[in-house]
Amino acid sequence: MRVFSHVQDTPSRPGRISLSDTLLAAAQNVQAVLAGRSLSDSLAATDPALRASAQAVSFHVMRRLGLATALREALVPRKPTNPLLDALLRVALALLETAAAATDPDAESRPGREVPVYAPHTVVDQAVRAAGAHRKLKPFKGLVNGVLRRFLRERPSILAQALRDPLAQYNHPQWWVERLQQAYPEHWQALLEAADRPGPLALRVNARRAHVEQVLDAFDAAGIEAFSPMPGAVVLAEPRPVQALPGFEEGWWSVQDLSAQLAARLLPVHDGMHVLDACAAPGGKAAHLLEQADLQLTALDFDAQRLARVSDTLQRLGLLSGKVQLRCADAADVHAWWNGEPYEAILADVPCTASGVLRRHPDIRWLRREDDLARTAALQRRIVDALWGVLKPGGHLLYATCSIFPEEGELQAQAFMRRHGNAQRLPAPGQILPIIPVGSADSCSRTIWPHAHVQGVDAPFPVTGDGFYYALFAKKG
Known part of the structure; x- marks a missing residue:
């Protein structure tokens, strides 16, 4: 899922969303998950103006949380007593590592189009702004700045240290990895990798109100790339807000995997x-x-x-x-x-x-x-x-x-x-x-x-x- 193009890298202005606002909202969502709350419930309580961008960043951090946690532990061995500060550091480190991987010529893979990627200096600047904008995080602006800049300076050694932890390698709890290894000895790694790729937006056509060709024609007229992989189903090339798709109000289809x-x-x-x-x-x-x-x-x-x-x-x-x-x-x-x-x-x-x-x-x-x-x-x-x-x-x-x-x-x-x-x-x-x-x-x-x-x-x-x-x-x- 990509961050929407209206998300800005500048401070908040009326009618605009800054990356610092998005990072802070994402950190609050990550903090909620670490406390045992589902991300869906937490996002439902997020400011509607921030929800789309916060969801994109939060989803990405959830997929990289093992690595982000190991990086934070390498940089700040003593866990911060402020859980929101801990979450903000993990969010920023996940984005920084993704940004570095996107430009690393030796990287085995590149982030897909659905992954939010920002310039490293932008992430550092906006994370510091996010800390400064929150009453309980303001005293830690210097810490956030220092930790993130140190990661950029010493990334190869810090990353190597973090990746010695299986949690950082697989971005799944160890018990989960072991269960898959036992059940699927030939496919466990592919299953872990698949879990870190967003699934396609699939629709089921309501046969009582429409047919597949009708839906595909309407999407094509709206400039939306889609195809039917099997009878009664339509898949979009890129996710979009479902309420904005042709046929939603008419009940032509439902979202269903x-x-x-x-x-x-x-x-x-x-x-x-x-x-x-x-x-x-x-x-x-x-x-x-x-x-x-x-x-x-x-x-x-x-x-x-x-x-x-x-x-x-x-x-x-x-x-x-x-x-x-x-x-x-x-x-x-x-x-x-x-x-x-x-x-x-x-x-x-x-x-x-x-x-x-x-x-x-x-x-x-x-x-x-x-x-x-x-x-x-x-x-x-x-x-x-x-x-x-x-x-x-x-x-x-x-x-x-x-x-x-x-x-x-x-x-x-x-x-x-x-x-x-x-x-x-x-x-x-x-x-x-x-x-x-x-x-x-x-x-x-x-x-x-x-x-x-x-x-x-x-x-x-x-x-x-x-x-x-x-x-x-x-x-x-």
């Missing part, structure tokens, strides 16, 4: 079926199911605020009707919400570590702890076992997670089969990794759709979906 778009196609549904979308928020998969068939759908979620987003999504797409019920409850506590009528199809997109969506939520790696994996796996078991009891014999349950950890995927599916003798496992993609381009020989899209590209048009650039897992079960009887 390519891997997530498989869910509604894998679950067998037809007109008139009684269907449950458990853990439904924010509503993308529920909407996709309703786009495919005229269903009696129950959308369930335990979070009332997130459930409200399901309503908003369905309303915008023209899919909210009397046949759709929104229920706020714990999916595992069936007595709190089930009326006794079995469902013919259930989508169980259960809570997980979200380890497959780091491209879009780079803060997740820093928020999760290793013991979270056992807790989410236990919660998943509780939910799917409860949902299996409300599924009609002959019906289907699709188990889905946006995770790449086997404990939340294949191991979970195998354990489910051992617990339920009346379950029959049906073909499904299984584990999807965010390193396999859609339409390639290894892509699951080949299994579901024989033609990976609309009208035989090759993709102008390779695209991959998020890390996801799917297992489909039929209930015998």
